[in-house]
Amino acid sequence: MASSPYSDKPVSQRTSQATLTNSLPDGCSYGSIPSKDGGAPERVIWVDFPPDCRENPFYFSTRRKVGITMCALIYCWYCSMTASAFAIQAGDMCADLHCPRLGAEAGIGLYAWGAGVMPLFVAPVSEEFGRRPVYLCALALLWLFHLMQGLAQNTGTALVARFLTGIAGSVGTSVVGGTVADIFTPAQRGLPMMMTGFVLYFSTGLGGTVFAFVTTRLGWRWTWWIILITLGACAPLFVFLMVETRSSIILRARARALRNERGLGDGGRYISQAEAERVPFLTALRNSMVRPLVFLVSEPIVMFFSLWVALAWSVMYVQIAGLPYMMRTLYGFNTEQVGLVYLTACVGACFGYLGGYAQEHLYRRYAPTRGVEARLYTPMGAGIVFAVGCFITGATASVDIPWIASAIGQVVVITGVMIIYVTAFTYVSECYGMYASSAMASQSFLRNMVGGCVAFGTTSMFKGMTVRWALILMGGIAAVLALVPFAAYYYGPAIRARSPYSRALMRLEREALDAERVQREVRGIDLAGTEDVEGEVYEKEREYM
Template sequence: MSSPYPDPDLKPVSQRTSLATLTNPLPDGCSYGSIPSKDASPAERVIWVEFPPDSRDNPFYFSTKRKVGITLCALIYCWYCSITASAFSIQSGAMCEDLNCPHLGAEAGIALYAWGAGIMPLFVAPVSEEFGRRPVYLVALFFLLVFHVLQAVAQNTATALVARFLAGVAGSVGTSVVGGTVADIFTPAHRGLPMMLTGFILYFATGIGGTIFAYVTTRLGWRWTWWIIVISLGACVPLFVLVMPETRSSIILRRRAKKLRTERGLSDGGRYLSHPEIEKVRFLTALKTSLTRPLIFLVTEPIVMFFSLWVALAWSVMYVQVAGLPYMMRTLYGFNTEQVGLVYLTACLGACFGYLGGYAQEYLYRRYAPTKGVEARLFTPMVAGVLFALGCFITGATARSEIHWIASAIGQVVVITAVMIIYVTAFTYVSECYGTYASSAMASQSCLRNMVGGGIAFGTTSMFKGMSVRWALILMGGIAALLALVPFVAFFYGPAIRQRSPYSRELMRQEREALDAERVQRELRGMDMTGAEDIEGEVYEKERE
């Protein structure tokens, strides 16, 4: 991928003119360059605005305290986007009885939430690039609050379902922008555990939501499910306003360049500009690209294609558990609503085991990344793929009234443990493979995952009735066994696959060149090198050779 500015002055940061050689030192991080003209006139001299080495304005090098605050806000958003899924499922029976709607309406509510969450990520990328992450969070949080109020006051099924779809649209930020936020503030070597923590919250919240709101529904009524979410979510709004800053580096650089133009004008012999300002495309063009690129990735990039299929199946099984657990436990074992709610704790237990698996994966990654590169992210996912299929087989084979319910619950724990590891892998591995295009790769996954998961959720009861719970889950186990090959193929053939990709190879190169530039500048200034760590660099250099 050639540079859009073929000018000899536009060199990587590490090769630009040293600050010490300038007669009139520029602000730290700035350097002279030029923009080639479109006609025969001389090139315009400009001053490129970059982050100074170790700058606290650079999201990669925010203070630990600031990163903790940002991560906390992101996790809170994930919590509410997930807790609402099982909350709707557990209260759907009471809601349908009150609003006189068929049970199919309840399944439609689960599916519509997933579909809303699947469509919106295609639009989020250009919006966050144009306006930043912070406005997206704040606007989405406001609408998430409003649409939960609408569910609480709904007097008919249509209102409840429309509110459900729109809540999914607002909630999509929890599974799309949150991943981007983690990538904004953590370098590739440090993304593993934050992403694992995000996955943990998604699944733990799903489990705890079913348990808590089972008791709320039976003792206070189904509307209080939504009022409790509204009250607690509203209490978090000030935290987002005060703690969540802008984390997208291109937006921060654009603002810094604009500030320097206002303060210094042309007094330093050139116009202050940032590369994101020059490379910025029109919003409608960016929106068109955002809508088409994920679909192109989905059909042309093998890594995106197969990881998306794998995580879509895993997400579908999770939705089967969310949507089908009440039917399964009531039909096979005669459980009441509160007993069904307790069974949702299997998701919490699975999330805990999955998080422990994340710690093991992080240890293996840091040990083998210097020789395996990004494929060192795939050790526990290879195990998880096998566990996923095994968990489906256990749950399906034991889903019979004459077998104690604890056997199928064990299978559900195994499934959620595996699904969580698969989900986090799909985010972390693919985001590293596609660098600055990670949002498009994530949008591909999110779209397919939620559209397929929503469709499965919509037909869960019909599938259970037509095939029986047992054979429906065994069928999914068979598909899971086939897709368990995905991480093995990526582990052994990932470098060769990326070499054939016009996107992945170049984007990984760009991200590592930025880290190399930061490392060079730190070495020249005698700074601490920890924040610029790139433990995959050795194997990356071998791939380039």
């Protein structure tokens, strides 16, 4: 059992004690923390969630979880759609603002860089201060920066707006994963994570198609007016449905309310674990900002999955930035025809969803014997599919071969990329529990920084190497990185055992579930939602821990 330095009992034992103390509110128990002046320890009353508590994010009502997930998916939709929307209208924008073609590529790259840098601040801050305020502030900024894009009268304004939009949009690829980890237990995360990946890629394809027609028939500025109108219409959903999902923030509020209501009348000060371990604001902010970088350089799981996803993300940006060039140069397509080719991302997303659905079935079947590594069956195939798709797209990128062959290759690429992306989110979030957002911020930083660099040089790369050899080169790199899920599958338990972060965070999350299950059994409460399909193999892994 994991023990806190501020408590004289492990977490699960403190929860059990609460049921034996009739004078305390349900979920509370006595404990102690060191005295600030070095004297006798201060007696406190730990505040935790009682069994089957609807304030516990894991056990929110189904209706509330659906509302939260819907808001998260809406945010993902807009953050992803805006990337392809910019690419498809970039030609008309550059003609109007008299900017060089490099300005269009810069807009795509700057968006990626903004989305890569900001999670180092946003995701950890959301862990310290709550998800809800981050969502609401980011939504307002996303709307404002799209307005700036629509009103731009010169290239500089347009590019600054793209970078700032990427900053606001970073919530869609970092905090969303943490939100899913907040409200779904490890056994339940597969499908919500899969929906996140599906929305990201499907909206990329649909955005390119829809705004190709908007650009040619209404003008490029209407791309941003339509996004502004629809995004504004979704704002009330966030206000009313996106409640706080970070358990430590909810427990802080509960402890504060109990202190105001009961004072010291129960023989101690009501306090949550997060409050006891709280450090000064600037220290907490610095630690939160550094944690993702620490994960990236010191945690092998985060490091290698981030590299894998960075390559997949780069190929996606090549498709976003390079598809107009490729289709116009090789096949003579106009803007609307290029927009229709973006539908390959939608088709690939659908196939990727089916692959994710099969993975969830395999996980349920093999998790009792393989543990969290049962998340890696379809990703092992997806890495190969991804490489094959790059080879197909590159080999068929020629005026002598019908365009449909290259489009088929792009569908194969997106199918593999989506499964890889969802796996990286799901597997890593489960390995890092309450710090899932920090781990995913590491991934977001690397994949967007690399993807942004590739977007800047896509046209130059295509001109210098030709489309064919540029994509074949990426296929070769993808073939090497396809070894990542195989290595994680066979050596994951040993790697995680050597990680102080992953080992401790997985243990704490599992102990909380165990304590909840025990208390429900004692009280005769339904055990639904406390299932732990990895429980058997987890016990075996204790020998590593």
